[in-house]
Amino acid sequence: MVVYTYYIILYSEKWEDHVKYIDRVLSKCTPINLKISLKKCNIGQQELLALGHKVSGLSLEIDQNKVAEVLQKPLQRNIKEMQSFLGFPSYYRSHIKRFAHITSSLYKLCSKDVVFEIAKERRKAYERIKYELTNAPVLIFPDFEPPFKLYIDAACSQGLGAALHQRQIVDGKPREGVIFYISRQLKDSEARYGATQTECLCLVWAL
Numbered sequence: 001m002v003v004y005t006y007y008i009i010l011y012s013e014k015w016e017d018h019v020k021y022i023d024r025v026l027s028k029c030t031p032i033n034l035k036i037s038l039k040k041c042n043i044g045q046q047e048l049l050a051l052g053h054k055v056s057g058l059s060l061e062i063d064q065n066k067v068a069e070v071l072q073k074p075l076q077r078n079i080k081e082m083q084s085f086l087g088f089p090s091y092y093r094s095h096i097k098r099f100a101h102i103t104s105s106l107y108k109l110c111s112k113d114v115v116f117e118i119a120k121e122r123r124k125a126y127e128r129i130k131y132e133l134t135n136a137p138v139l140i141f142p143d144f145e146p147p148f149k150l151y152i153d154a155a156c157s158q159g160l161g162a163a164l165h166q167r168q169i170v171d172g173k174p175r176e177g178v179i180f181y182i183s184r185q186l187k188d189s190e191a192r193y194g195a196t197q198t199e200c201l202c203l204v205w206a207l
Helices: 015-029 064-071 079-091 099-108 120-134 195-206
Strands: 002-004 007-009 047-050 053-056 059-062 148-153 159-170 173-185
Touching (some): 099 159, 099 173, 148 173
Antiparallel strands (some): 047 053, 148 159, 159 173
C-alpha cells in the first residue's frame, strides 16, 4: 500500500488478496469517519495514473500529459521561475541519466551571486532536460531473486552517476531494464580527485 496525501494505492499479485486489502483499508476508514468517493476510485486496474506517473504491475513511466503542461510554458525569465521549473524534472530524476550533470548550469543560475542570463550553454541544458523528460525510459520494478547490475559513471568532471539495471523475463523473453538512475554534483574538494579516486568515490556512493 502507498499513501500520499489524498492518494491511497493498493497493489497485489492475486485478486483474492486485493479484495482483502480493500476490505482492511475500508474497515480502518469507517471508525475515523474518513469518506472515500467511489467516483474517484479505480478498482482492479492493470495500470493507472498517479502522482505524475503511469504505474503498472511491471513498470513505472512518466505521465507525459504532465510533462506537456510544463514544457508548453515559455523560457524562464528570473530565478524564481527557474527554481520552479527545476523542481519539476528533479521529481523525475530517477528516470534521467546524468541528471545532475545536465542541470548543473541551470542550478548555478539560481545562485545569489550569479547574474541571471540564459547563455548558450544554459539554453542547451534547458533543451536537453526537456528532451530527456519526453524520452525518459520506462523503469522496471526490482525482482529480488535475479542478480542486479550496477553501472557507475564517473567520467564527467562535474558529477557522479549510477544506474541500477536488472535482466528480467518479459513476455517470455529476457530483457535488461533500468530500475533507476542516481546522480549528484561533485563537492569542491572532490573535484580535485584523480580519475581512480573519483571512480572509487562513485562506487562507494552508489552502493
